[in-house]
Structure formats: C-alpha cells, structure tokens
Amino acid sequence: MSVDVGTPILQAPPAEGSKDQHMVLNMGPQHPSTHGVLRLVLEIDGEIVVRLYPEVGYLHTGIEKTCESKFYQQVVPLTDRVDYLGPLANNLCYCLAVEKLLGLEIPERAVWIRVLLTELTRINSHLIWLGTHAMDIGALTVFLYTFREREEILRIFEAVSGQRMMTSYFRIGGLAMEPPLDLFDRIQRFIRTLPEKIDEYSNLLTGNPIFRNRLLGVGILTPEDAVALAVTGPTLRGSGVDFDLRRDMPYAGYEKFQFRVPISNRCDCWGRYEVRLEEMRESIKIIQQALDGMPGGPVKADAPKIILPDREKMKTQMEALIHHFKIVTEGFNVPAGEVFQTIESGHGTMGYYVVSDGTAKPYRVHMRYPGFASLQALETMCQGRMLADVVAVIGSIDIVLGEIDR
Amino acid sequence: MAEATQETIAGKQAVLERMSDHAAVKALVAWNADAIIDALFDRGELSLTVPSENIVEAVQAIKEAGYNAFEDMTAVDWLPSDPRFQLTYHILSHAMKQRVRIKAWVSEADPAVESITSVFPGANFYEREVFDLFGIRFEGHPNLRRIMMPEEWVGHPLRKDYPVEGYR
Numbered sequence: 001m002s003v004d005v006g007t008p009i010l011q012a013p014p015a016e017g018s019k020d021q022h023m024v025l026n027m028g029p030q031h032p033s034t035h036g037v038l039r040l041v042l043e044i045d046g047e048i049v050v051r052l053y054p055e056v057g058y059l060h061t062g063i064e065k066t067c068e069s070k071f072y073q074q075v076v077p078l079t080d081r082v083d084y085l086g087p088l089a090n091n092l093c094y095c096l097a098v099e100k101l102l103g104l105e106i107p108e109r110a111v112w113i114r115v116l117l118t119e120l121t122r123i124n125s126h127l128i129w130l131g132t133h134a135m136d137i138g139a140l141t142v143f144l145y146t147f148r149e150r151e152e153i154l155r156i157f158e159a160v161s162g163q164r165m166m167t168s169y170f171r172i173g174g175l176a177m178e179p180p181l182d183l184f185d186r187i188q189r190f191i192r193t194l195p196e197k198i199d200e201y202s203n204l205l206t207g208n209p210i211f212r213n214r215l216l217g218v219g220i221l222t223p224e225d226a227v228a229l230a231v232t233g234p235t236l237r238g239s240g241v242d243f244d245l246r247r248d249m250p251y252a253g254y255e256k257f258q259f260r261v262p263i264s265n266r267c268d269c270w271g272r273y274e275v276r277l278e279e280m281r282e283s284i285k286i287i288q289q290a291l292d293g294m295p296g297g298p299v300k301a302d303a304p305k306i307i308l309p310d311r312e313k314m315k316t317q318m319e320a321l322i323h324h325f326k327i328v329t330e331g332f333n334v335p336a337g338e339v340f341q342t343i344e345s346g347h348g349t350m351g352y353y354v355v356s357d358g359t360a361k362p363y364r365v366h367m368r369y370p371g372f373a374s375l376q377a378l379e380t381m382c383q384g385r386m387l388a389d390v391v392a393v394i395g396s397i398d399i400v401l402g403e404i405d406r
Numbered sequence: 407m408a409e410a411t412q413e414t415i416a417g418k419q420a421v422l423e424r425m426s427d428h429a430a431v432k433a434l435v436a437w438n439a440d441a442i443i444d445a446l447f448d449r450g451e452l453s454l455t456v457p458s459e460n461i462v463e464a465v466q467a468i469k470e471a472g473y474n475a476f477e478d479m480t481a482v483d484w485l486p487s488d489p490r491f492q493l494t495y496h497i498l499s500h501a502m503k504q505r506v507r508i509k510a511w512v513s514e515a516d517p518a519v520e521s522i523t524s525v526f527p528g529a530n531f532y533e534r535e536v537f538d539l540f541g542i543r544f545e546g547h548p549n550l551r552r553i554m555m556p557e558e559w560v561g562h563p564l565r566k567d568y569p570v571e572g573y574r
Contacts, residue, residue, distance in 0.1 A: 057554040064539075065563055069570050100449055227500070230476050230528025241500065248503045339449055340478070340496050340507065353494065355482055368478040368496075376531050405554065 022050060027390070029058050037401055040378075040390070047387050052379040056372075059405035067365040071331030072098055073172055073308075075365065080166040082367060083403040085128050088114075088121040088157075089345040091170035094365075096252060097341035097352040098172045101334050102306065110174040110299045111253040116290040117160065117169070118252070118343075119283040120187070123194070124153045125346030125398075126276050126283075130201060133273075133395035137214045142204055149197055152190050159183060173307040174300035184291055191284050191291075198280055205273075215269040219381040219393035222267055229380065230373035233348020234279060235397050238272035240265040245344040252343070256293075257286050269396035276398070306332050331360030347371055347398050369403035414448045421445035421452075429499070430454065430506040433471030434464060444509075451507060458493065458510040458519045465495065465508060465522045473497040473506055476526035479533065481512075481540045485566040490514040491542055495522070495529075512542055521547040539564035 028039040037058035043051040063082060067075045079090040092114055099106065131146035154164040160179050161169035169176050205211045221231065226239040236243065244261040246254040262278035264271035300307050308327055309320035326332075336358040342351040348370025355364040374397040381393045415421050422439070425431050425447060434442055434454055441464070444455040456464040478496040489511040498505045512519055521544035522529050533544045534553040541562035544550055552559065561568055 057552075057556075060554040062563055065568075065570060103449075227475050228527050230526070230532075232477075243500045248500075249505075337448055338453075338494075339451060340505070342477070342505075349477065351478055351496070353478065353480060353496070364480075364482045366478070366480040366494075368480075372531055373528060376528060 025387075029055075038375075038394070038399070038404075042387070042390070044387060049382045049385055049387060049390060052382050052390070054375045054378055056375065056401070056404050059401050061406070063406045064365055064367060067362055069361065071360050072334055072362060073327070073331065075362065076171060077166065077168045079367075080168055081402065082406055083125075083345065083347070083350070083369060083371075083400050084165060085400050086121045086125040086346045087165055087167045088117050088169060089125075089343060089350060091168060092118050092252060093341055093343045093345070093350050093352045094354075095170045095172050096343065097339050097354045098334065100339045100341055101337055101354060101356050102172070103335075104173055104301055104303060104306065106174050106301045107298050108295045109297045110301075112290050112294050113175060113179060113299065114170055114252055115254065115257065116187070116287055116294075117157075119286045119290070120153055120156065122283050122346045123280050124150055126280050127153075129276060129346075129395075129398040133398070134205060134211070136391050136395040137211055139205060139208065139211060142201055145197070145201060145204070149194065156183070156186060156190065159186065171300075171307065173303050174298075178299050184294065187287065188291055191287050194284055195281065198277065202277060212270070214389075214392050215273060215396070217268050217270075218385065218389045219269045219396055220267050221377055221381050225377065225380050229377040231348070231377050231397075232370045232373065233344065233346075234275045235272055235348065235370075235374055235377075237261065237263045238275045238396075239267045240271075245342055245349060249342070251341070257289050259283075259286050269392055272396045272398075333358060333360050334362075342368070345370065347400065347403070348374065350403075367403075367406055369406070371397075371399040371401075371404045374399060375404060414446075416446055416448070418442055418445045421447055421454075425452070428452065429471050429502060429504070430468055430473065433467045437464065437467035451505070453507040453509055455509040455511070458512050461493070461495075461508070461510050462520045462522055462525060465497070465525050468497055468506060468508065469525055472501055473499045473504075475500055476522075476528045477505070479522075479529055479536065481536045481542060481564075483540060483564065483566045488513060491517060491540060493519060493536070493542070497526075517541055518543040518545055520545050521550075523547055538562070541565065 023044050025042045025044055027042060029037040039055040041053040041055060042049055063078055076091055079094045080087040082090050127146040127150045131143035134142035157167050158164045161167040221239050223239045223241050226236050226241060240263055242263050247261050259282045262275050264274045304323045309324055313320040314324045334356040336356050338355040340351055340353045342349050351368035353366040354362055357363040382390050415424055441456055441460055442454060446453045475498040477498045480494055482492040484490055484492060491512040493510045495508040496505060521533055533547055536542050537544060537550055538552040538554050539562055
C-alpha cells in the first residue's frame with residue numbers, strides 16, 4: 001500500500017536560474033486573510049514571489065467517501081457542508097444529478113423556487129467575497145455593510161428551511177416543503193433595496209485610490225492561461241472569456257430567464273471585482289423575474305417511492321406510512337449509470353459526478369468545485385509580483401476551503 | 407431535464423454509426439477508430455472509452471477538435487473487477503457548448519497511466535488527488551505528491567477496500 005510520496009515541499013530545489021539567497025516563507029494555515037486553512041509555501045526573492053505552492057487538505061473530511069455509505073437522500077445534508085457559503089447551490093447540483101439518473105421531472109413551481117433561492121445564494125456568496133476581499137485590502141467598513149445584507153438573506157433561508165446556513169432545502173424530486181406564505185414579499189422587499197446597497201459598496205470602493213492601486217494590474221491571468229488551468233466562473237469571465245453555464249448550457253430552468261453575462265477584459269483583480277459586482281445586479285433581475293412569474297402547484301414530484309410523504313398524510317394514510325418507512329429504512333434504488341451535472345455556482349463551475357450501480361447508495365460521488373482549479377492558477381497570477389499582492393489575489397479568486405478540501 | 411428522457415445509444419458500433427457527426431466521435435475516429443474500446447450515449451452524455459496507454463493522444467485529438475476546457479477528472483474503484491480502476495475525464499468545449507467524457511481502465515497490478523498535464527495543465531491538482539486517494543500513478547506529472555492526506559499517510563482512502571472509519 002505504500003507509495004513514493006515525492007520531495008517534501010520545503011526542500012524543493014530552487015527554481016532554475018535562481019540565486020541561493022531565495023527565502024522560503026510559510027504563509028498560513030491560519031493566516032486570517034487566507035479565508036480558512038490554506039497554507040501557501042512561497043519562495044521569495046526579496047519581496048518578489050518566485051514560486052508559490054498552495055498546500056491544501058487541512059479541511060479534508062472525506063465527504064466523497066462518506067457519501068458511498070449513505071442513502072441517496074442522506075447525501076443532501078452532506079453537500080451543504082462542502083461550499084458552506086452557498087449551501088443551496090450544492091443541494092441543487094446534487095439533486096439535479098440524481099434526478100437525471102432517475103429520469104425524474106420536477107414540478108414547475110419547484111423549478112422556479114430553486115432558481116430564485118439559488119440566485120439569492122449567489123448574492124450571499126458574492127457579499128461575503130466582497131466584504132472579506134475589501135477587508136484583506138484594508139477597507140474594513142465594507143465588511144460591516146455586506147454582512148448587514150447577508151444577515152437578511154440568512155434570515156430568509158431560515159424562514160424557508162429552518163436553518164441559516166446548512167439548509168438542505170432542495171431534495172431529490174423537489175423541495176423539502178412549501179415555503180412560508182410571506183416569503184416572496186420578504187424577498188421582494190429585500191431586492192427592492194439591494195441595488196442601492198450595491199451602489200453604496202461601489203461608492204466606498206470603486207473610487208477609492210488605495211483599493212484601486214491594490215487591484216489594478218495585479219494578478220494578471222490571460223484568457224489562455226485561465227482556460228488551460230481549468231479556471232471557471234467570475235474569475236474566468238474577469239479574464240474576458242464569455243462563458244456562463246446558466247446561459248450556455250442551461251439547467252434547472254435557466255433558459256426561461258433573461259439576464260446578461262458580465263465580462264471584463266482587464267484580466268486582473270479589478271476585472272474580477274467588476275464582474276462580481278455586476279453579477280449581483282443581474283441576479284437581482286433573475287430574482288425579480290422569478291417572483292413575477294412564480295407559478296402555482298405542488299413543490300414535490302409525484303413519486304411516492306422517492307419523496308417522503310407530507311407529515312399529515314403519513315399519519316393518516318397507511319400507504320404513505322409504508323412509503324415513509326421504506327424510504328427511511330431502505331432508501332430507493334437508482335438505475336445504474338453515471339452522470340456529470342454541472343451548475344454555475346457563485347464561484348464557478350460546480351459539478352457532481354454520480355455513479356450508480358443500481359442500489360440505494362451511490363457507488364461513487366465525485367464533487368468538482370471551482371476553488372480547487374482556481375488555486376492552480378494562483379502561482380501564475382502571483383509570480384513576479386510583490387508578496388503583499390498575494391493577499392489581494394487570493395481575495396479576488398474567491399475561494400472557500402471547504403469546497404477545495406471536501 | 408428534457409435531456410434525461412433522450413434515448414440511450416449503447417455500444418461502439420451504434421454510437422459510431424448514429425453519432426458520426428458529433429465532433430468528439432469524429433475526432434477519435436480520425437485519430438484511431440480501432441482504439442476506441444467502447445462508447446455510450448446515455449442521459450444526454452457521451453462517454454468514449456479508450457485504452458489507458460493512449461490516453462494522452464486521445465485527449466490531444468479531442469482538444470484539437472475544439473474541446474478546449476478541461477473540467478474534471480476522477481477515478482472509480484470497481485473492486486473486484488479487473489481492470490479495477492476507471493479513470494474519467496470530463497472535457498468541455500466553450501464554442502460548441504458540449505461536453506465529452508473520456509474513460510480509461512487501469513489494472514490493480516500496475517496502477518499507472520500517463521499524465522495529461524502536457525495537454526491540459528489544469529489536470530495537475532486533479533491527478534494529484536487521484537494519486538492520493540486511489541493510488542494511481544501519473545507518469546510525467548510535474549509534482550506528483552499527496553494533496554489531501556498527510557504525506558506519511560498509509561493507504562488510499564477512496565479505494566473500496568479502505569474502511570470508511572479508517573484503519574485502527
């Protein structure tokens with residue numbers, strides 16, 4: 001079982017042509033601006049970064065392995081904990097993958113509510129990015145502002161699912177339950193004021209000379225490098241590549257919505273900042289369309305052997321009780337096959353590769369998360385730049401270590 | 407969800423005949439039609455299986471056909487079958503808005519395959535992850551070290567014969 005583990009990182013040979021005065025600097029794993037437990041090993045020449053190795057794995061919890069011993073429906077709460085800043089996007093991607101394996105159609109209303117809440121999740125994710133990114137640069141105020149708005153989103157999530165962060169609200173075959181009556185009014189009130197709030201952040205940052213100097217021209221990632229290094233999402237669009245899964249390979253009913261895909265040709269941290277700020281405004285448009293056109297009807301597909309019955313039915317109907325018992329104790333069998341379902345999460349392309357062998361437990365669940373690929377591009381973006389720019393670049397690629405280590 | 411209801415085309419012969427205008431199928435047929443081991447079009451997703459010793463050439467051919475963006479790679483442990491490990495590569499075309507899945511099988515006795523980092527540098531971390539969690543070696547990889555587990559860890563956690571709660 002033993003393998004050759006290769007050269008330990010701190011004794012890595014110096015880069016070609018380097019002089020021996022290069023210093024190896026360890027950054028993290030608890031540096032506050034690394035957004036979790038990321039460790040970077042930097043080889044520096046004075047203050048110039050020569051090489052950079054991201055060391056990940058400090059949050060590795062073996063979620064993929066755990067999934068193999070759970071029933072399909074029991075995996076949903078596990079997915080919340082992967083990208084913990086965008087829980088509903090995780091739920092959506094996993095549920096879509098299993099629904100594709102099952103060939104299950106879900107009702108229109110559930111589709112629309114899923115889009116509505118996933119876009120709210122995107123805004124949530126971008127708000128945290130903006131607050132922490134600005135804080136890394138030194139603009140502490142923005143953090144307080146964005147967390148004020150984020151609080152309202154978390155309250156909406158709590159009203160919907162009973163949980164602020166670990167929602168598990170999307171289930172295989174629809175939603176966990178009908179959302180509360182005043183939910184749509186509440187979201188409407190929230191998004192009515194949000195554009196002004198985004199202007200407020202923009203006023204604080206866009207014209208701020210310190211913020212501009214720290215981001216403009218820093219962390220250059222050419223479109224060719226971005227595609228070659230498998231970078232996705234806002235980081236890719238900030239490098240001028242016009243690709244968004246929501247528009248180009250629609251899933252979960254996104255083809256019904258009109259929105260623009262913001263791109264920036266700047267290829268630097270500033271480009272990524274512009275793109276994410278615009279994306280929040282576009283998400284508001286999608287939410288508005290979803291609120292305006294919200295169809296009625298059930299929120300669960302008509303598949304009693306897969307979806308838990310309503311509580312009331314379970315206590316009054318024998319058949320519903322049997323289905324409930326069967327699903328909870330034995331799960332449900334999923335036809336053999338494999339699917340790779342991708343969605344555009346707040347950070348980029350999220351993908352679930354689910355392999356079924358025909359039993360009630362997934363044979364293999366592989367999670368493709370955007371942060372893992374974005375980290376590969378970190379060295380390209382930081383090479384030849386000052387040490388302090390590394391912090392700005394890490395902020396601009398918007399990583400969550402939970403999704404990288406899984 | 408509409409694509410989930412699409413029909414299934416199983417087998418190499420059927421896919422090569424009925425999907426001959428698909429860019430990925432065309433590219434692999436032009437590269438080496440005999441080398442394709444198996445093909446399957448299921449649930450709107452195309453999978454092509456190639457021999458593991460030709461994986462780099464196959465991926466190169468796919469890349470030249472316009473599948474420019476490497477998205478994902480992983481492995482599946484099909485214990486106790488032989489060959490044991492299935493490698494899965496997902497490659498996307500930004501222009502065609504299409505994805506293709508390339509599969510290759512690796513035996514347990516010599517779990518090694520050539521690294522595709524020369525074609526897609528973005529596969530770097532993904533191959534390290536498979537090396538770490540499945541113990542499959544990638545020849546020619548620039549920095550093949552464990553990525554998730556500690557360097558001195560014994561065993562490969564995502565193998566099916568590795569207990570969920572670990573060795574005690």
